[in-house]
Amino acid sequence: MDKKKTVVEDIDRGLYDIKNKDRYRYKASKGLTPQIVLDISKEKNDPEWMREFRLRSLEIYNQTPMPTWGPSLHELDMDDIVTYVRPDTEMKGKWQEVPDDIKDTFERLGIPQAERESLAGVGAQYDSEVVYHSVKEELVKQGVVYTDMESALREYEPMIKEYFMKLVTPNDHKFVALHGAVWSGGSFVYVPPGVQVEIPLQSYFRLNSPGAGQFEHTLIIVDKGAKLHFIEGCSAPKYNVTNLHAGCVELYIKEDASLRYSTIENWSRNMLNLNTKRALVEKNGSIEWVSGSFGSKISMLYPRSILKGEGARADFNGVTFAAGGQVLDTGAAVIHAAPYTSSNINSRSISKGGGVAVYRGAVKVAANAHHCKSLVSCESLMLDDLSRSDTLPVIDIQNDEVDIGHEAKIGRISEEAIFYLMSRGISEQEAKAMIVRGFAEPIAKELPLEYAVEMNNLINIELEGTIG
């Protein structure tokens, strides 16, 4: 066996890798120019202010340097990226009307089945636009809005104008500026005051077109005392050209409201995933992030919670699995901007076959934010000597009356534990898989069931062929 081969070889991800014919009604030219941005804006029928916003964002993009920290992005050449691919179908409210090959893709991913069994609403995005959206009637009656961003911009324009890219602004970094210029697709959710959405909503993002970018925008407003669980899933088939994902998620959690935001990201290994997620939490509100990062070639993802009101809370549970050829630079940030706020960050990362998993996180406590609590725990497991794990936490505290804890553990899989399991008749591969699953279990149990199963399957797939 040529050992090097397993380092560069991609795994067979089965159904995730099924490619459809590239179908589109409109596809932007490669690259990024004001004309391309104007074309996208025209194709999308933007209002005037949005067109201006796009052009301004493009200017900022051009003026902003590439990040000087984190994984190298030298492979990214915007001249090769197609920023907008509209599938040749309108958005459908009925599943039967979605074109067959697109429908089959989502069927294989289990989306319609999940909608029937365990979801209150579903959105399905294919390349740059949402092809299907539906939400249960009783939620609509309670005033819950769940729709694609393009429709939202038409039907709820004042609200979109008030909130869109106000929490994450084009000035924040180069790739949100890019997002501001070429964004399309994504979901909009509004939950009115006091409404408790007990069953989750789920949006699934599928990027089929080779060499394309996906720039969906997710905007969620959970109004006073309301409650929501939102699930986001992402995948793409493998191509030999670089694909780019630079999505943006803005979450507004009002007083006493709570939001749970779960993500399983399983992009293919040619994807650069440069995603920005942020939550603004008002008094006594809470945000819970649950995040599984498995795919992509490079990921930079650090969901940020800004605890703006007294008593606001943030929880982050994340698991990252980096195999050969992957650099997954993930973490979480919390800004304690008010007194009596609390946060809890729990991160697990696994690396194997030369993969690199980095935890990069920040906890900041403002001068006025007395009586804050924060606990950060990150653990890393390296499955072999080729792999790498780093922990880069930043803690910045501006006042004394705080309770801050941080623990980090980096370790290898225990040979004695493998021997122990093998002495009970369990094969070496299964023993390793059990230990890895056990390591990820505290996070896996927070994921929606079908995603927890998917994560375990991914761990099993990843560990096949690692023995001997």
Place this chain on the structure above:
Amino acid sequence: MAEKLLAIHGLHAAVEGKEILKGLNLEINKGEVHVIMGPNGSGKSTLVNLIMGHPKYEITAGSIAFEGEDITALKTYERARKGIFLSFQNPEEIPGITVENLLRTAKNAITGETIKIMAFKKELKQAMESLKIDNTYAARHVNVGFSGGEKKRNEILQMMMLNPQLAMLDETDSGLDIDAVRIVSSGVKHFKNEQNAILIITHNTKILEQLDVDYVHILMNGKILQTGDASLISQINENGFLHLGGDALDSGEVNTLHG
């Protein structure tokens, strides 16, 4: 004529280049109970870990046969599937894997068939009751946060559930209070039948009180120095190992892995 289960001949073994077993012979037949005693560092734990196939130990000469088949090239899990079991002196903690999950996975692997969940749960409940293990432990992670005594009882639970042909107990009684030793001992007695065999390493004799011991071996300096019947135990208890004339003192630090 008793059926031969384990046959070890002329076994030499080393860990990290240091020779620990120096020509050891041992035969165990079905239906027998063997006890190995010896000073710390004489190679007792090395022997049972070697039979189980621990990758740290290297066989430099000799053979280990199980039911007539040389098993020295077999992997640990293949030995376990043939019916060899080790109750560890220091059982590993395994976060994220529950006792029940471990046992079900192990039982499926050893029997080669998928056992029925309800029947399995019933069997597990009974075995736990007989060892006086609280039933909430089935859902706890293997040995994580267990006391020393709980870890040892968990080992005996696994032995009962997996029903091996050869059970090796490496100081299972150490760290147990008198009541716990009695519980474990009756578990072992209950397990014992004419088709299986037990190899017990102990410094203590309480665990042996309910068992009919067939052979007692004194292991010193990497060899079996003396073999006798159960009466040898009381001799050792009275006089220690030194009078047996072995080079006990200079072997004190040989086995650094398993005290």
